[in-house]
Amino acid sequence: MRVGVITFPGTLDDVDAARAVTTAGAEAVPLWHGDADLRGVDAVIVPGGFSYGDYLRCGAIARFAPVMGEVVTAARGGMPVLGICNGFQILCEAGLLPGALVRNSGLHFVCRDQWLRVENTTSAWTTRYDRGAEILVPLKSGEGRYVADEATLDRLEGEGRVAFRYVGENRNGALRDIAGITDERGRVLGLMPHPEHAIDALTGPSDDGLGMFLSLLDTVVTA
Ligand SMILES: NC(=O)CC[C@H](N)C(=O)O
Numbered sequence: 001m002r003v004g005v006i007t008f009p010g011t012l013d014d015v016d017a018a019r020a021v022t023t024a025g026a027e028a029v030p031l032w033h034g035d036a037d038l039r040g041v042d043a044v045i046v047p048g049g050f051s052y053g054d055y056l057r058c059g060a061i062a063r064f065a066p067v068m069g070e071v072v073t074a075a076r077g078g079m080p081v082l083g084i085c086n087g088f089q090i091l092c093e094a095g096l097l098p099g100a101l102v103r104n105s106g107l108h109f110v111c112r113d114q115w116l117r118v119e120n121t122t123s124a125w126t127t128r129y130d131r132g133a134e135i136l137v138p139l140k141s142g143e144g145r146y147v148a149d150e151a152t153l154d155r156l157e158g159e160g161r162v163a164f165r166y167v168g169e170n171r172n173g174a175l176r177d178i179a180g181i182t183d184e185r186g187r188v189l190g191l192m193p194h195p196e197h198a199i200d201a202l203t204g205p206s207d208d209g210l211g212m213f214l215s216l217l218d219t220v221v222t223a
Contacts, residue, residue, distance in 0.1 A: 001216065001217060002026070002029050003027065003029065003041060003044070004030075004031040004039065004045065005018045005030060005044075005045045005047060006032075006033060006047065006087075007030065007031070007032060008051035008062050008065060009053075010054070011050075012047070012048060012049035012050065013047040013048040013049055013084065013085070013197070014030075014047045014049075016047075016194075016196040016197055017047040017084065017196045020195070020196040020213045021045070023200070023213070026216065031044070033051075033062070033066070034066055035066060036066035036069060036070055037070065038071070038074060042080075043079060043082070043219075044074065044079065044081045045081075045082045045083075045087065046081065046083040046084070046086075047084055047085075047086070048086045048087060048141075048194060051086055051090065058086060058089040058101060058142075059089035059090035059091075059093040059101075062086075063093040063094040071094070072094055075096050075187065075188050078187055080125065080187045080188070080216055080219055081096065081187065081189075082125055082189050082191075083096075083189070083190040084190075085140070085141055085192055085194060087190065088101060088180070088191055089101045091190045096183060096188050097181055097183060098148055099147055099148030099181070101141075101144060101146055101192065102145050102147055103143050104141070104145050104171070104172040105145055105172060105173025106171065110139060110142075110144065111139070112138070112171070113138055113139070113205040114137060114138070114166065114171075114179075115134050115135070115136055115166070115167040116134065116136075116137060116165065117134050117166075117167050118131060118133045118134075118135060118164060119132075119164060120160055120162065120163040120186070122186055123187070124215065124219040125212045126163055126189070126212065127215040128215040129211050135211070136205045136206045137193045137194055137197065137204075137206070137208055138193060138198060139193040140194065141172065145172045145173045145175075146178045146179070146192065147175050153176055156178075156181055157176070161181050162178055162181055163181060164178075164193070165177040165178060166178075180193075187219075189212075195208070195209025195213070196213075197209065
């Protein structure tokens with residue numbers, strides 16, 4: 001399986017995302033923000049960082065990058081897409097996921113290892129987890145507070161689209177402790193913490209994040 005990893009100006013975590021893909025046993029394919037070309041990949045990762053310097057609002061400029069037009073079209077056709085942190089912000093800005101990520105409620109950048117509870121084990125990125133399992137991955141963001149209107153939150157919960165929730169202290173104030181959500185079909189996942197930094201115990205707090213990249217290998221690619 002070939003998994004595209006996008007680099008925007010200001011992206012930080014593309015190298016770790018590519019390493020997570022290869023550690024899981026797939027091929028990582030570099031994609032460039034300025035190219036309207038997905039190079040025939042089967043899935044895409046929109047990594048974390050500070051795309052275009054986070055000017056205007058996190059992800060607000062990146063959503064207009066030529067590569068994102070291709071990602072939106074492919075995702076609407078069923079291609080699996082994983083947006084991590086800044087990538088989650090970009091997917092919300094691009095309209096692939098509902099709601100928005102806003103300034104942390106404490107107004108400080110939060111950088112810590114964070115426990116998450118797995119709530120969804122049927123999406124393209126979560127089949128390798130047990131429902132209710134708790135995983136430890138790094139969280140590092142200034143605008144990580146997930147918000148949406150009440151009707152949207154109720155719909156996400158009702159449709160089983162809340163994929164991960166913060167366990168214990170919710171340091172960014174995300175509504176209903178939401179750390180990650182999926183699209184209607186469970187092919188697109190956006191999450192604020194960083195599974196690509198937790199793929200082996202030598203360099204991360206755990207290898208709990210690897211399950212997301214392994215889950216993709218079980219996913220039937222139709223796009
Ligand atoms: N780690 C990240 O991707 C950070 C995302 C974004 N720049 C923020 O601070 O919220």
